[in-house]
Amino acid sequence: MNVTTLPKPPRVGLVSLGCPKALVDSERIMTKLRADGYAMSRDYAGADVVLVNTCGFLDSAKEESLEAIGEAIAENGRVVVTGCMGREAEVIRARFPDVLAVTGPQQYEEVVAAVHEAAPPSPSPFIDLVPEAGLKLTPRHYSYVKISEGCNHRCAFCIIPSIRGDLTSRRPDAILREAEKLIAAGTKELLVISQDTSAYGVDLRHASYPLKGGGEVRAHMTDLARELGKLGAWVRLHYVYPYPHVDNVIPLMAEGLVLPYLDIPFQHASPKVLRAMRRPANDAKVLERIRAWRALVPDLAIRSSFVVGFPGETDADFDYLLNWLEDAQLDRVGAFKFEPVEGAAANALPDPVPDDVKQERFDAVMALSARISAEKLAAKVGTTIDVLIDRVDDLPSPPSGGEGDSPQASGERGQFNAHLDAPHPAHHHAVGATGRSKADAPEIDGEVHLRDAGGLKPGDIVRVTIEDSDEHDLYGVPA
Numbered sequence: 001m002n003v004t005t006l007p008k009p010p011r012v013g014l015v016s017l018g019c020p021k022a023l024v025d026s027e028r029i030m031t032k033l034r035a036d037g038y039a040m041s042r043d044y045a046g047a048d049v050v051l052v053n054t055c056g057f058l059d060s061a062k063e064e065s066l067e068a069i070g071e072a073i074a075e076n077g078r079v080v081v082t083g084c085m086g087r088e089a090e091v092i093r094a095r096f097p098d099v100l101a102v103t104g105p106q107q108y109e110e111v112v113a114a115v116h117e118a119a120p121p122s123p124s125p126f127i128d129l130v131p132e133a134g135l136k137l138t139p140r141h142y143s144y145v146k147i148s149e150g151c152n153h154r155c156a157f158c159i160i161p162s163i164r165g166d167l168t169s170r171r172p173d174a175i176l177r178e179a180e181k182l183i184a185a186g187t188k189e190l191l192v193i194s195q196d197t198s199a200y201g202v203d204l205r206h207a208s209y210p211l212k213g214g215g216e217v218r219a220h221m222t223d224l225a226r227e228l229g230k231l232g233a234w235v236r237l238h239y240v241y242p243y244p245h246v247d248n249v250i251p252l253m254a255e256g257l258v259l260p261y262l263d264i265p266f267q268h269a270s271p272k273v274l275r276a277m278r279r280p281a282n283d284a285k286v287l288e289r290i291r292a293w294r295a296l297v298p299d300l301a302i303r304s305s306f307v308v309g310f311p312g313e314t315d316a317d318f319d320y321l322l323n324w325l326e327d328a329q330l331d332r333v334g335a336f337k338f339e340p341v342e343g344a345a346a347n348a349l350p351d352p353v354p355d356d357v358k359q360e361r362f363d364a365v366m367a368l369s370a371r372i373s374a375e376k377l378a379a380k381v382g383t384t385i386d387v388l389i390d391r392v393d394d395l396p397s398p399p400s401g402g403e404g405d406s407p408q409a410s411g412e413r414g415q416f417n418a419h420l421d422a423p424h425p426a427h428h429h430a431v432g433a434t435g436r437s438k439a440d441a442p443e444i445d446g447e448v449h450l451r452d453a454g455g456l457k458p459g460d461i462v463r464v465t466i467e468d469s470d471e472h473d474l475y476g477v478p479a
């Protein structure tokens, strides 16, 4: 019998930097490459070409991107660059003249074409298989779902609109189809992401689109969240600005359709600083609204990020922020020190805050939020909560990033989340598995550590009785 020898597929290594949105782009690119017959390489040495998906959000992220490119050149030599920093092709080429190609964000066709040129595919019907939900870089049990691109705001410190353009929403029926496929492939948690989730559908004039099984869905955050919730997975909403209609999402949480979780990037509390930042949904009554939300959904977890040391921020502005944080009792807080980004309007503002003052303010925000977090988590000791298992101890851990095929969603996250910098305290429990409660988004929030977790596997949702807590994490045992 003749056996067809399959050509060896070319191998692509991937280094993915930046925010969860960039991670979704990486997934899309890899899905296409996989469909074209490419295999992934776990290390530089085995890769025919290395793709570096860069982040250009902050100058420090750009430097991190350049370092990643340099490492890939040194380790492999055949490097294609894409992502936000691809907008600055001259900077990249000046430093690394040997880079094979540079493409910008969302230029899927171009980046795929560049990989084809660097390592031509070996087409074969036998290897051109794609798993039903695409080749995912995140663990199968949770998936990021990008609902729109771009942003209609022009916050003074941000260059995203100039990179990604104005808001462009995906059709709600297409998003729902993708979510259904992800769930069929094992996803237990959908993480809804965009630059401005509350604005979803504005560009589509909130039109209605027919649904597969009859009925229709409006291109609106509330309607989309409700339909996603009906699919049965956990639905977590990120980057929600507190526009008035966000109040309508809270009842969906009370009904159990959407997780009682809101990621709202407030960035500051002082009305004066918020005005200078040109922030959207700058609502002086937001504290009252948070109280009203919590009255409806007592276990609502709110995560946010804050900028300290924005130009013109006075001691009084900063005290306002600290008092506000004490009142708001947010569950998770990340902070970052203002950093001028090339091209941002804020760079022209007067009264920069000296670095030592920025650092003091940063430390004060982190100390306060660590105390609030510790108190809130301590209040959960003795309760029983749902936990989605991410890792089980006796399974091999996923390969770490920088070696070819593993994402490093580190840029924005690393900047915004001081708890990632703080060492977790040593704990006396023998840990058997690690997961997350409904209050914890992957990578950016806390975790729940379980002992006696025999028989559990990633993706399981279990009831856990909480026995202990610290500033960030909970410790418990299956109930």
Ligand code: SF4
Pocket: 151, 152, 153, 154, 155, 158, 159, 160, 161, 195, 196, 280
């Ligand atoms: S809302 Fe502001 S910070 Fe967010 S992407 Fe738009 S302009 Fe940037």
